[in-house]
Amino acid sequence: MCGLAGFFQGQVFDTENMVQDNLKRMTDAIRYRGPDSEGFWYNNMDKIALGHRRLAIQDLTEAGHQPMMSDCDRYIMVFNGEIYNHYEIRNDIEKLYSDIVWNGHSDTETILKSIQIFGFEETLKKLVGMFAIALWDQQVKVLYLARDRFGEKPLYYGWQNDTLLFGSELKSLIQHCSFEKIIEKKAVGSLLKHSYIAAPYTIWKQMFKVKPAHYLIFSQKFLQPEEICYWSLKNLAEQSENNKLEISDSDAIDELETILTHSIKNQLISDVPLGALLSGGIDSSLVVALMQKVSKHPVKTFSIGFEDPKFDESTHAEAVATHLGTEHTTLIMKPEDLLKLVPEIAEIYDEPFADSSQLPTTLVSRLAKQHVTVALSGDAGDELFGGYNRYFLAPKVWSVYRLFPSSIRKFLLSAVFLLKPAAWDSMFGGFLKKRGIVHVGDKLYKLAQRFSGAESFNDLYLGLVTEKSYLKRLLKNTNEFSYPLVNIKEWPKLQSDVERMMVLDTLTYLPDDILVKIDRAAMSTSLELRAPFLSHHVCEYAWKLPLEKKIRNGKGKWILREILYRYVPSEIIDRPKQGFGIPLDDWLRGPLRSWAEELLFSSKFHDHDIFEIEDIKILWEEHLSGKRQLGSTLWNILMFQAWYKVNFCEH
Helix, strand or coil: CEEEEEEECCHHHHCHHHHHHHHHHHHHCCHHHCECEEEEEEECCCCEEEEEEECCCCCCCHHHCCCEECCCCCEEEEEEEEECCHHHHHHHHHHHCCCCCCCCCCHHHHHHHHHHHHCHHHHHHHCCEEEEEEEEECCCCEEEEEECCCCCCCCEEEEECCEEEEECCHHHHCCCCCCCCCECHHHHHHHHHHCCCCCCECCECCEEECCCCEEEEEECCCCCCEEEECCCHHHHHHHHCCCCCCCCHHHHHHHHHHHHHHHHHHHCCCCCCEEEECCCCHHHHHHHHHHHHHCCCCCEEEEEEECCHHHCCHHHHHHHHHHHCCEEEEEEECHHHHHHHHHHHHHHCCCCCCCCCHHHHHHHHHHHHCCCCEEECCCCHHHHHCCCCHHHHHHHHHHHHCCCCHHHHHHHHHHHCCCCHHHHHHHHHHHHHCCCCCCHHHHHHHHHHHHCCCCCHHHHHHHHCCCCCCHHHHECCHHHCCCCCCCHHHCCCCCCHHHHHHHHHHHCHHHHHHHHHHHHHHHCCCCEEECHHHCHHHHHHHHHCCHHHCCECCECCHHHHHHHCCCCCHHHHCCCCCCCCCCHHHHHHCCCHHHHHHHHHCHHHCCCCCECHHHHHHHHHHHHCCCCCCHHHHHHHHHHHHHHHHHHCCC
16 A cells, blocks of 8 residues: 655756655645555656655565566556455466566556556456555557556546646645645535535635546646546446346345455465554454454454444444454543544545544554454445345335425425424433434434425435535525535436345445545555455346345344354344444534534634624534534534644644
């Protein structure tokens, strides 16, 4: 795992010292992504420069050093990621050229040789793994930028004045002398709606994300890129809709276990210590169970717990670890441990990012790094196998909701807002609290906001994944802050509402939230995280399966549960789904209060002139009073303010 940076064109190439200085500053900014070594290559005549920071995982020798030149001297490449099938690709090449000589056993060398023989796009289609690639073709003077199928590895690009900048993180790009810090206000709207900035936008004007499963081509003649999709989840889902496997439950379970086991075995390739993150949930427990099945020694597993039992899953993880016989480490976190991390978050997530599970994810990554350099995780099981509650609750709710005329729907929803949340609490709170339901008013408000304007199931889905309630109140000019989560042209044409939700989550929430969260958390401590569910072979098989193999009897991930029951008793596994959360609402009223108030109300952090401070004060007072639970909404604002402080106020 590594970090890359580079630039193309521009006046900086007028002097060699300027090129070297910019490359050095860009790569130093992401040193933690690759602390083992650095490398540079540039050509002043062609106006191209590539920089690299290396975290050595495969081939720890100089034979894996980057930037790497192909042995034909045509291609020069920097690469971030891991290719799990690169030995298979080598075997394919050796069948064609029996006299080939390899310099080492790095996957970087394999990619370059494959590009030389099969071409760039065909090589991308062969790769199984996570990657971001920048490749310069010296013969035709073309720059390629490519990203893996699901967006596990980040890759940013954009023109600043006359220079194209590209790299693994935005904090690297802002080090270039041509970079102008201008905030993209549409991105702020995305943050408040979704708690993340949806692709292709970034927080900076004219800077973008390379989309998953795409590559870009830049040439000296045509500086606007040609964008090419080399693998399409949307097409996969549409083509599979009427071609589902006719297969028995037992055969489907056997086949998926074989495919998952193969993915995990491939991801165990490493020349450094390796382990796994274990939450005790279905996905991570299954990954660990299959790891332990194919490992000769106990797998090293890691989890963190909390003193507050409402947020603590460590006992579940320990039960799974004990049953499987792993070498398990648990760290029970005190509130002050997480609170110390809060000021660092804006540096770790170098554009505003407000999924609060970023805090425990960063801490468990730091725990694992004390023992291993590579860890496997269970991420993406929910999106591929129907794990989110909305997949089986939304269709039930919609089937009733759609029976009411539109006028009745609007009346019922508007009636919710006739009373304040506290009034709803006083009316029904006592009765529902006995059944474990608290903050009734907040829940009714949120439900009404989610359903507001829903005239179709697609509208309902967008309501479920979008926070709309305070957008107009909080932003000074909402016309500058709006764009769609997914272009309607890109929505999959599927009859199944549930499967359409699963595709859209995999195209948006997975790469822009989940994978951003784990990449930045892990790489901030120089840990490589791998996700076996994100082998495209696993994904392609998942979409061949009928939906009832995933969601059955009101529960998601049916087939994953059935595989896991072969290794772990159901009584250890079966319990309500619990997110990787923190007591954010309480902390903002308590130990985080002074930190939050400075960011929210200090005038020096509002030079951007984006938020309506008086409306923020109203929300803050409602939250402090305990009448409202507004932690998530406030966290979105706080993460922007913390980012703004780091990038504009601390120099």
